Amino acid sequence: MSPMPRRSKPADTSREFAAVGGRATLLRELAALIAERRRAAVLALALPADAAPPVRNEILGRIRCFIRQDDLLCVLDATSLVIVLRDVNDRSGAIGAAQRLFQRSSLLQILGASRGGAMAAFGIVMLPSDIPQASSVLLRAQQAARYALRTRARWVCWSDGPEDLDSRLLSREDTLVTDVMQGIDRGEFELFYQPQLEMDTGRVRGLEALLRWHRKGDLVMPNDFVPEVEAAGLSTLLGSWVLRRACEQLARWRDEGVFCSQVAVNLSAVQLKGDLPEMVRDVLSEYDVEPGRLEIELTESAEISDPDEAATITRRVNEMGVGFSLDDFGSGYSNFLRLRSAPFAAVKLDRQFVAGMLDNAYDKEMLRTVIQFCRNVDIQTIAEGVETTQQLEALRKLGCDAWQGFLCSPPMGSEAAAQFLRRAGSKQGSPALL
Numbered sequence: 356m357s358p359m360p361r362r363s364k365p366a367d368t369s370r371e372f373a374a375v376g377g378r379a380t381l382l383r384e385l386a387a388l389i390a391e392r393r394r395a396a397v398l399a400l401a402l403p404a405d406a407a408p409p410v411r412n413e414i415l416g417r418i419r420c421f422i423r424q425d426d427l428l429c430v431l432d433a434t435s436l437v438i439v440l441r442d443v444n445d446r447s448g449a450i451g452a453a454q455r456l457f458q459r460s461s462l463l464q465i466l467g468a469s470r471g472g473a474m475a476a477f478g479i480v481m482l483p484s485d486i487p488q489a490s491s492v493l494l495r496a497q498q499a500a501r502y503a504l505r506t507r508a509r510w511v512c513w514s515d516g517p518e519d520l521d522s523r524l525l526s527r528e529d530t531l532v533t534d535v536m537q538g539i540d541r542g543e544f545e546l547f548y549q550p551q552l553e554m555d556t557g558r559v560r561g562l563e564a565l566l567r568w569h570r571k572g573d574l575v576m577p578n579d580f581v582p583e584v585e586a587a588g589l590s591t592l593l594g595s596w597v598l599r600r601a602c603e604q605l606a607r608w609r610d611e612g613v614f615c616s617q618v619a620v621n622l623s624a625v626q627l628k629g630d631l632p633e634m635v636r637d638v639l640s641e642y643d644v645e646p647g648r649l650e651i652e653l654t655e656s657a658e659i660s661d662p663d664e665a666a667t668i669t670r671r672v673n674e675m676g677v678g679f680s681l682d683d684f685g686s687g688y689s690n691f692l693r694l695r696s697a698p699f700a701a702v703k704l705d706r707q708f709v710a711g712m713l714d715n716a717y718d719k720e721m722l723r724t725v726i727q728f729c730r731n732v733d734i735q736t737i738a739e740g741v742e743t744t745q746q747l748e749a750l751r752k753l754g755c756d757a758w759q760g761f762l763c764s765p766p767m768g769s770e771a772a773a774q775f776l777r778r779a780g781s782k783q784g785s786p787a788l789l
Contacts, residue, residue: 381429381437385489392483393441396449398456399478399496400436401504403466410465411436414475417460435497446481446512453477453510461591461628474536476503477510507536534570535580535589539596543569546600547766548618550775551737551759554750559779560737560757561617561650564601565766566593590623597621599638602649604769606642613773614780619650619680627653627665632672639675646676652703654682669697680737684725694734702729704755706740712749719749726754 388395400418402411415436419428427439438456443449456462462475478499486492495513503511538544548562568575584593601620608615639646651672669679680701681694694702704722711718726736738750741760750758764775 377429378431381427381439382489382493384427384439385492388439388441388482389484389487389489389492394444395482396440396443396452397480397482397492397496398438398440398449398453399431399480399493399500400438401476401478401497401500402434402436403475403504404434406434406466408433413465414460414462417462417465418456421456421459431493431497435500437493437496443481446479449479449481450510450512453479457509458590474504474507476500476508478503479510479512481512535584535593538568538570539592544593544596544600545569545768546597546604547768548772549759549766550763550772550779551619551757552763553757554755559616559776561619562615562772562776563619563652563759564597564604564621566597566621567766591626594622594626595634598635602638602642602644605644605648607769608773608776609644611773613776615648615776617648617650617678619652621652621654621682624653624665627668631668632675635672635677636675639677647678650678650680650701652680652682653697666697673698680735683739694729694732699734701735701737701757704736704738706760709738709740709746709750709760710742713745719753722750722755723753730754 385397387393400414402414406414411430411433415428415430418436418438422428422438422440426441427437429437431437440449440452443452456477457475466475478496478501480486480492480496480499482492484492486495499511499513503509545567546564547567548564550562551560552558553560566577566581568580570580584590597620601618605615605618635649638644639649653669673679678700679697680703681697681699682703683705684702702725704725708718708722712722713719722738729736735756736754738746738755738758739760741747741750741758741762743762746760747758747762767775
């Protein structure tokens with residue numbers, strides 16, 4: 356059974372925090388579960404000691420929205436919450452629930468982790484267990500959560516064994532989460548930039564910012580870590596870093612006299628919630644970047660859990676002057692209806708169609724259909740992965756508006772991108788850009 360199949364109505368968080376009887380009720384329910392040998396996951400959430408009461412209340416309210424009405428939520432003290440998820444069959448189900456709670460409730464964002472602040476952590480105890488008393492189950496969950504918080508893990512599962520925590524084997528299976536958090540602190544992530552050119556004029560439409568990770572001596576591509584990052588609930592943290600770094604780079608180029616019309620950054624659909632508009636506004640203001648110089652790319656294959664909220668968020672951000680584009684169109688969940696869900700100014704044509712268009716009639720017809728439709732509704736089309744002059748000429752004949760790919764340039768570091776922009780500024784519209 357899924358730990359979080361439906362949303363419940365938000366609870367009265369101030370009353371839950373003040374209720375002395377909440378702990379007693381939780382202990383009674385846990386005792387019943389233990390006596391009946393029922394399956395359940397006990398999740399203790401450890402918060403930073405400096406988390407203010409309004410922050411704790413906000414976290415409690417958000418978590419309440421993403422658990423079932425018959426699950427339990429209780430405040431143990433100022434730095435500990437406990438969630439009991441009934442009918443969770445195994446540790447993987449409990450870990451998945453913890454990850455989704457991080458992701459959906461934007462815990463790291465609330466706690467300011469995107470700005471280098473504190474984080475939160477889950478301690479997990481599975482029932483049935485050899486621990487006989489409800490109070491001992493809570494203690495074990497709290498100890499595991501505090502250990503996870505201290506060691507910067509996202510979660511720790513308590514394993515049955517000796518009473519002494521130091522002699523107990525605590526699993527830390529979320530090494531990627533820890534590596535990402537430490538990688539950000541150590542400056543292991545870097546943005547590369549790939550130019551987008553207008554089809555008719557050859558002018559630089561803008562640059563796409565592409566994330567790279569210098570991990571343990573290797574340069575790791577996004578496809579090799581982004582899916583796991585999303586599954587671990589770190590999309591908001593990493594997306595915030597990308598947004599901030601891209602705006603910082605725009606400001607640096609401006610101060611150096613390098614003109615860049617705009618930079619497109621990729622954000623996960625998970626970020627289309629909460630305070631994204633405020634975060635975008637704050638970053639633009641911090642670096643004094645004009646909103647029109649920022650474009651946000653959303654991946655078409657990303658499933659949006661709350662389309663109504665996402666539409667509201669994108670509209671608010673767009674009203675600031677920030678543009679949106681839909682990445683990898685044709686490769687994922689949706690069809691042309693997705694274009695109605697947000698104020699998209701551009702559609703990125705998936706590189707798989709571009710690669711096959713010269714030999715495959717289906718791919719070519721797909722591109723023709725999308726390009727014509729977008730032209731009719733005043734949406735630009737940008738072809739990805741253009742590698743040959745034959746592909747470029749075919750796209751030109753189909754009416755595509757812009758393109759990017761190795762035929763122009765591979766993704767470049769910031770210094771090489773600045774040199775490219777300087778050359779482009781002196782050769783606008785020249786075939787030499789190709």
